[in-house]
Amino acid sequence: MTQPxxxxxxxxxxxxxxxxxxxxxGMGVLVxxxxxxxxxxxxxxxxxxLVPFVLVKEYWYDLKYETGETVRSSTVDALGYLIGNAAGWxxxxxxxxxxxxxxR
Numbered sequence: 001m002t003q004p005x006x007x008x009x010x011x012x013x014x015x016x017x018x019x020x021x022x023x024x025x026g027m028g029v030l031v032x033x034x035x036x037x038x039x040x041x042x043x044x045x046x047x048x049x050l051v052p053f054v055l056v057k058e059y060w061y062d063l064k065y066e067t068g069e070t071v072r073s074s075t076v077d078a079l080g081y082l083i084g085n086a087a088g089w090x091x092x093x094x095x096x097x098x099x100x101x102x103x104r
Contacts, residue, residue, distance in 0.1 A: 019080050026050070026084025027091070034092055038104050047085075054081045 011017075033046040058074040095101035 018077065022077050022080025023084030023087065026081035026086075027088035028084075030085060030088030030092060034095070034101060038102060040103065050081070050085065054078050 029046050029050050030043070033042050037043065055078075058078045059071070062069045062074050062077070063071070092101065096103065
């Protein structure tokens with residue numbers, strides 16, 4: 001019989017922390033760009049730099065230099081960046097709809 005989960009058990013798994021950091025980086029790229037830019041070009045540049053960063057970091061660097069890294073785990077990490085970035089776009093859309101952020 002297994003023990004019931006206790007509050008805070010999810011924090012004992014390092015993968016949960018890594019997933020959160022990948023999401024935060026994906027969202028952070030967009031949110032930081034929004035803090036300094038009110039035109040679309042900086043967003044295109046930031047998104048264009050994020051894609052190669054994720055591909056190189058997850059599918060070349062991690063597979064080559066990290067022990068125990070698999071294509072599956074790199075894909076999970078890459079999806080974390082994608083989910084965070086999608087959440088950043090949602091946050092930016094809400095801010096634009098509320099009138100707190102304006103793009104020209």
